[in-house]
Amino acid sequence: MTKTETPRTGGALAGLARFCYRRRRLVLLAWIAGVLAVAFAGFGYGAPPDNDFSGGDSGSAKAQALIEKHFPERQGDTLTLAIKAEKGIDDPAVRRKVEKTIAALDASPVTGPVVSPYQDESLVTKDRRIARTTVPLSDREVAKADVKPLVDEVKDASDGTVVLALGGYMAEKAETPPQGPAEGVGILAAAVILFIAFGSLVAMGLPIATALLAIAGGLALTKLVGHLAPAPDFTLVFGAMIGLGVGIDYALFIVTRYKDDLRDGEEPEGAVAGAVGTAGRAVLFAGTTVVIALMGLLVMGQRLMTGLAVATSITVLITMIAAVTLLPALLGFTGYKINSLRLPRRRSRAGRPADAPARERRTPAERWAGVVQRRPLTAAVLAGAILLLLAAPTLSMRLGQPDASVQPRDRSSYVSHEILAEGFGPGYGAPLIFAAEIGSRDADVRPVVEAVGGTEGIAHTTPPRISEDGRAATFMAFPTTGYQDEATADLVHELRDDVLPRAPGGEAFLLGGPNAGTIDAAEESGSRLPLMIAVVIAMSMVLLIALVRSVTIALQAAVVNLLSIGAAYGVVVAVVQWGWLGPALGFPAAMPVTTWVPMMMFPVLFGLSMDYQVFLISRVREEYERTGDTRAAVARGLARTAKVITAAAAIMIAVFTTSLLGPDIAVKQGGLGMVVAVFIDATVVRMVLVPAVMELCGKANWWFPGRPATRTAEPPKVRVYQPN
Template identity: 50%
Template sequence: MTRIASFCYRHRLLVVLCWIALTITSIGLAKQYGGPAATELGTGSAQSSQALALFKQHFPRQAADTLTLAVHADRRLDDPAVRTAVLRTVHRLEAADHVASVVTPYQNPRQLSADGRTGYAVATLDVSADKVPAATIKGLLKDLPTGNGVQFALGGTAVDAVETPGGGPADAVGLAVAAVVLLLTFGSVLAMGLPIVTALFGIAVGLSGLELLQNAFPAPSFAPILATMIGLGVGIDYALIIVTRYREALATGRTPHDAVVVAASTAGRSVLFAGGTVVIALCGLLLLGLDFMRGVGLGSAVTVAMTMAAATTLLPALLGFTGRRLAVRRKSAKVPWSARWAGVIARRPVLATVVSAAALLVLAAPALSLRFGMPDASTQPHDTSGYAAQKIITDGFGPGATSTLLVTVELPGADPAAVATEVSRVAGVASVSPAQVSPDGSIAVIAVQPTTGSQDPATTDLVQRLRAVDPHILVGGAAAAAVDFAQLTANRLPFIILVVVGLSLVLLVGIFRSVTLALKAGLMNLLSIGAAFGVLVAVLQWGWLHRALNFPATMPVTAWVPMIMFPVLFGISMDYEVFLISRIRESYVAGGSTRAAVQDGLSRTARVITAGAAIMIAVFLSVMLGADVGVKELGFGLAVAVFVDATIVRLVLVPASMELLGRLNWWIPGWLERLLDSGRPGAMLDLDTVSRS
């Protein structure tokens, strides 16, 4: 880090020009050679994936994407006036680009409700849903008739993509709040701009890399939103920590060159550790065997890696142009509030530890009922056509009408008619369609309508019961795919936790030279993340304040959200932990008592940790302005975890527990210390050594 920082400072113009060239080149390559987004929920070798593959192979025309035109009238649909209105709308749908054919409720009686007042038409597309131009969908939505006692709504994947697009004002809002927080923290426009500029360069290159990687690892359409949110939060935070340490080094009389070296060798090392933890954890998603997650994990990892690279190379170069203009103004003689607070905690460490730990456990308790699922039309904002179409159909045909399960029967292994009869007797089945045999006679497909919707736990249980009916059947369909993905997530999330925690503990022992601090940091991070999961469950599943927080309905936690939350949060928590404990250790090694070291370290870092947390919370909460439910869940969960970590954990639990442990904070077995020293010739480069060099 010392050599890299020194090189970047001395060759600052070259480094800046290289970053500009890299950014322009990567954006150009991404625009020309970027891969397509993933359109399917990959569930590995699960039954739903096998069923889908067979259905596409033997029913290629029926496997095409569709649009659904839902209709509800205050009279029967065969009323002449209603029929005229319906057919007029159907003709407009037939004339739209990429609509191959339309089947109306007048052609298929199964698409007409029992009372005759609700029905739906199915439009088959000649391209995948993501290939339908947004202008086509917007035109169809605009042309939907209103009034005259007839209600029309259009649904489908293509409609959802237009009505609930990613992005929006979130990024701009997050940047604006970050700029305000940085200005208040530094009191300098120049100091405010450096972290933002650094983060934006890293994000631009990272997102370009994501698009290029989609050729090999297709990611869903919301992956760039997640990568931007995570990259913006951690990128500004990393640069903030380095700039803060640089300003402090200038204030001690160091030259700008030496200040850059000290900042990179101390705060920069914290950045590498925290960012490296996030990158490795996100890349670990590649090992889970979930196609849906590979592109998300790898794309987010690349973005975090590039923001980390920008913070440790581009930022030192930019600091070289600022000279001494960023030096900290003369400090006030008044004792900082953080130091006074640390003193209060130190006088009552047992009470502070018990109360803070109990608060975290209470917040985490709802996580015991955590249930995974996937969003669908029922979780869309209620003012969308997609939600209206879903509601019309479920009101007219039953809650499970939009959650059809497709039972694939392998022939000649089983009798389709017998399977259909047995399936109809399973509890939770509302209706069963006659078996449809493929043209080549290889398989038969039976459409099963549940009595419950896809978000209901009873539908998950039904999928499992259907799979036990006959060994020659496969249960698929969108609802079954969501069940499989949720189950795979639940089974493999512990693996992610084990890998991330284990790796982090090993690295923490090396950087802190203490087994106690490493174990304590891991435990506290798990508590803060557990609290975030608990709050998510309370809001989403239990419905606490869900409307005030812009969640349209109660629902399970989106299955991929915890998979992304955990590695990101563990890395962010480690970022703050390393930054805080490193400063405490410096004071302790310099000859201070544990209490004095905690007070000094907290007073030096509280301001920057608070500012960094405020920026991250603002960036993460800004996605709440968007429409994608899963992205909003992730942003809300990350914001809650950062808030808990920066308040309960850093301001109460850390100083209280360190006061209780005393000299045990710095315990490390002699053999382990010798092993660490043997890994590096000479003495280990300690933070206190760097700060006094």
């Protein structure tokens, strides 16, 4: 930033802010009309969610493609009816109940023929206490609203004589309640935090109004873009969380700067132009960093992750645009009334308001910065040790997908899983499907089936089936361990690497199924994650260098952000995978971290961490340009941003914490990681590690190729900001 004694014009951003201020009615009407039009189109004609994570070149994807080609009759979703009766299923009262339930399922318009376990002995355990049967769904596009009545009917049929439960993917989806009031709780919490920070209902309402209007347009637009880039069903929930957090934060930074400039004697229009020209510039850089980080997901090469990245980036982009166009218009309506409907403020002993200009007194944040700067090496080592300790569990991270075994204990899908695991083994819910193309119907695949069946860890295999065209064969094997067990993943590798290659004809067989698909997706994600991290860091550093014109600060940002994200990963592993405090936080059982969670967490958290870095360093840079003193610039920059960064972090934490109130296990994991990361970033990183490292680096903080090593500052008579 440079200074001048003339009234600020502020460049393109300030000019845009002045236009929106002067044409505020037109801008507001354009936003409302635009959002309504996009909402009508998006929510009325947007693309449905796509939860098919299959595809690619993995062994499971190839096996699935082969099965779809040669066994079309096996396509479509199915449900599994689990039956448990302590007196045995042949008890007359139990049999009447079971047959009545099967008849009701068979008569449903969304199911196919249902085979009674009384007609097939293979569906009943030897002690005849537990039985099962498959309920095929008649249409692959059956909605969960069609399945929910079936789940409820089966659950209601249970009584003291028999327990009946429906399981399967569609049963899990049907039982999963909507997100409910979680976002509303987040908005309410954000409003309380803003009211405390600003002390004014008017100032509180502006960031929330700006964010909500932007999110409505952004989410509707993502539905439309879904026709080009399909995304999973949790995209809207995730996009709403990210959009709400960054939308309120971006508006918060601009409103705070506007209030500061009004307090320093600016007219409302000049204050709007100055706020957008300074804080708004930082908002655009910060938001662009988030978008760039999200687009780093494209290197993962996974279709639905690409859709998720595009959809979330659109929401962030709309919130950025709203912050520099809609918000200046709203500020034009408030003018000097920004502090209306305010809290009563205490007065200091000297008689001045407690919120008097910071330059008149040293704030707690400035005093804290002095403490850190007096012992910078100690502070940096302690902060780094805390982050590394929290990050340590990351080394044991396992990736997977939630299944019925980790659902809430009152769900029908979980009850079904428990019954089937008791009666048919824990591996019943983790079938391995083998498929191969063969030369003719007479091809002998029994050696392969026998080799697989004789492998340690395999409970039993099914007889091989030949396709109608006689060109493919398939069979299933059930492991002795469950879907979430690490031993099951080891078994898949053993079968692929050792058993199939050694069996006669085994090299032609592909190993697939949902369990193998999850393992393949986890390994593919793990192999590509370092590339995504490198791309995101490199692009974000280039952007930060362009903003602050310092290579050193960009490197510092990359390192400290990696440390804070690593700490968040470690906490997620400890809670989700190790089970520490898991039930208290809404995780019914220990489980691997959901495959997409670390992929999505990194770009989002790296972008959000860069947000705080941009806002802090931008202010430090301004102070350094004014004084030429790095130590004073860090202390003053921290003092002038501590309150707003704390409020912004509290809002993010409040918004992301609401994910723990929702029903989606994977979204809960992502929300937990982001809560931890934002908390660490706003406390350990911004309040301790960053000022300590900047103090240690001294003048080297501002190193940039071609820049002179020292400079002489000449403080201006009037503090006015202009972009270079």
